[in-house]
Amino acid sequence: MRIARIAHAGGTAHAVLDGDTAEVIADPFGAGGAAHGAAGRAPVRLGPRLPLAEVRLLAPVQPRTVVGMAHNTGPADRELPPQAFLKPARSVIGPDEPVYLPDGIGRVDAEAELAVVLAASPAGHTPDTVLRTVFGWTVANDLTARDLQRNDPLWTSAKGHPGFTPLGPWIETGLPAPDDTEVALALDGVPLRPASTRELARGVAEILCCLGGFLPLGPGDVILTGAPGEYGPVRPGGRADATVAGIGTLTTPVHAGGPR
C-alpha cells in the first residue's frame, strides 16, 4: 500500500494512493494512528477521495529524527564498527521539491538509498522481531557536500544544509525483500551503476538493532540505510532521480543559490 502526504485545496493530509486517486487518512504517526506502536495496522480512512491530478505530493513523513548509516556501502565496511550520523529534521524536502546549492559549497553528491520509516522504537527487539517496528519504506537522497566534509569532521554542515534530505515520493508499506532490492541513481537523466541492498555492509534488521541499542527513536522517524550503488555530483540546472525497485522514483531538481 502506498501512503503519501499531500497538499490539496483544503490543506495538507496523509493519504492512501490507489490508481489515480488519493484518499485522505488519519495521520498514521499521530496518537491512535496506524503506525502507533505496531506496524501493520490498517489506515483510518477519513475521505475525501481526490483525483491525483488535484493534489501535490509532499515528503511522506515529517520525522523527528533522521539518522543515516555511515560507511555501509560494501562488504569491506563490515570491518569497521557501525557508525551513524544525524541529519536535521528540517532538511527533509518532498518529491520534485528543488534543492538550492549555495555559492562556494563545492561538490555535492547525490546518494540514492532505501529509507526505513519507523512505526515504533526498535529498542528491545531482536533481529527476529525488529522488522515489526517498520511502518514502511521510502526512497531517500542523502545529499552530501563532499568538499565540506573534509573540514567538518562531525558532518553536520556537509549533511545538514536545507533541502539535503529529499524523501518520497511515498511510503510503500509492503516491500517484499528489503535486503535484496535494487537502488539506482540517475543524474540529469544519465543512469549510474545501480546495486542491490544485498551489497550493503549491514542489512535492515542489523541496522535497526544497532540503532535501537542507543538512539531514542519513535513513530515516523527515518533511517537512511546507505548507498549500495554509484553516487555522483549534482549540478545547478540539473536533477537527481533516485529509484528503489518496488517503491518508485524520487526526483530532486537542483538550483543555484536561491531561497532558504
Place this chain on the structure above:
Amino acid sequence: MRIARIAHAGGTAHAVLDGDTAEVIADPFGAGGAAHGAAGRAPVRLGPRLPLAEVRLLAPVQPRTVVGMAHNTGPADRELPPQAFLKPARSVIGPDEPVYLPDGIGRVDAEAELAVVLAASPAGHTPDTVLRTVFGWTVANDLTARDLQRNDPLWTSAKGHPGFTPLGPWIETGLPAPDDTEVALALDGVPLRPASTRELARGVAEILCCLGGFLPLGPGDVILTGAPGEYGPVRPGGRADATVAGIGTLTTPVHAGGPR
C-alpha cells in the same frame, strides 16, 4: 518572563510562571504563537492560573533540532573552525527527570551550558540583528559518553542516548547579558569550578550567524552554546545540577540501567 511547559490535571500546556502560579498560554512555537517569526511578542494568555504546587514542569520546549557547538570551551578554540553537532530531538528530557545509564557505557560527563531557544531562523541576519531571532534562554546539560566518543568519530552515540539532553527548568525571555553570564555545575551537591559565558570561544551572535549560514532552523529549535566551566562524570544514584545565573537550576537525577 519565565515560560514553561507543564503537566497538569487537564493535560500538558505552555504556561507563564509568576510567583507561585502558572498561567496557561498558547503554544508560543505554534502558528500564531508568541515566537512565530519574531521575538518579543507577548504570550497569548488562555488561563487557567494554576498553583505551581499542582503542576509538574516538563522540558520547556520540544525542539525539532538540537544543535551544539563543539570545542567552544575557551579562547584557544577560536583557532579551530567552528564545528557543530546534532543531538536527537527525542533525547530531550525535563527538569528532575532522570537519565538512565546503560551497563557498560563507561564515563558519562555532565556539561552545564547556556541554551538558546529560537523564535525564528537566524539565516540572513547579521551579528547586529541576529539576537532578534532568539525567543529566550534556558539551561542545558549536554550529557556526553566520553568513553564512547573515542570509537564514535561522529559523536552520534556519545551524545545521542535517551535522556542525554536535559533542558529547563523554564525559558527566561529576558537575559541581560548572555555573553557574560555565570554557568555552574554541581555533581552530587559538590560544586565544580564555574565560569562566565564570556570565556566561550564564540559568543551567541557569532554562533547564531554561523549556524544560520548552513543549518535549517526554526521556532523552538535549541542551540547549546558550549560549556565554559568545569565538567565532570555523573554516577548512578547521584545527580547533576546545572545552573545559569538569571535563569535557574536544572536538576537531573542519574540512575543505572532502567526503562528506555
